[in-house]
Amino acid sequence: MVPVGSPDDDSTDPMGDEQCAYQPGDTVPVSRFDNYQWRGPHLAHLPFFEYCMLVQSKNARDAIATDLEFDxxxxKHGIQVQRLARKKSQVVTVTFNGQLSQSQSEExxxxGGHxxxxxxxxxxxESKEDSQIDAALxxxxxxxQNSFTRDLDVEAPADLDLFDDEEALDTLQEDFSTETLIAAYHSVATSW
Structure with a gap:
């Protein structure tokens, strides 16, 4: 008998080189996909993305009254429970790690793209037709007759200056007393 991956093995099967810690009959680890599939009726309204953001699986020994059981x-029914985020700090940011499909490199x-x-x-x-209808309207x-083709050089430039002279800016600064500025600062600082 030749062990898998020995130098005497001429097999080109890439799976032969990979070792597996699981044997037939072993239970496989539970993933978020399994948790989502058997989340139960109370969480059935959540899409997968939101489920991953809001739900953590916990040991049933550490369960609290608001935890939900799996289907x-x-x-892991009876061993783990589902705990919903109760505070903003418990909400998880979901990110993709790796490729989105097995054929991503080929895609x-x-x-020239897809x-x-x-x-x-x-x-x-349809988009071209919609834009033509919009232009006609x-x-x-x-x-x-030619609202999109008119020359921009003949259009009058817009006056974007709010104040023509420095006096208007100076009077604007004098309108506020020191007490008013301190009160505004305090109001902003306490609201943060």
């Missing part, structure tokens, strides 16, 4: 089909290597499909062509045609409302 009886859950591998990203497609020259292939153009009929559905994409239909969406582009704008022309009808403005009375202009």
């Amino acid at each position: 009886p089909r859950h591998p 990203e290597s497609v020259p 292939p153009v499909t009929t559905a994409m062509k239909n969406d582009l045609a 704008r022309r009808a409302m403005d009375g202009s």
Whole structure:
């Protein structure tokens, strides 16, 4: 008998090199996907993303009154419970770790991006049609025949200056007393 992965093994099977700690009949570890699948009726309204943000599994020995049990089909039913976040600091930020699909490297290597499909062509045609309808409605409302093609050089520049001279700025600063500024600072500081 030759052990898996020995030098005498000529197999090109990549799985032969991988060691596995689980044997047939062993129970597999429970993942968040399992927890979500058997979360029970009280949490059935939560999508997976929100479930991962708000629910932590805890040991049943440490359970509190507000914890929820898993569905009886859950591998850890009776051993673990679900605890909802009660404070803002208990909410978890969900991030993706790794690739989103097994074929991501192949998908990203497609020259020019993803292939153009009929559905994409239909969406582009619909967007073009919508923009043409929008342009026609704008022309009808403005009375202009070419509202999008007019030359910007002939438009009058907008006056964005609020004050033409320095006097207006100086009077603005004099309108507030020291007491008013201190009261405003205190109000802002206490609200934070």
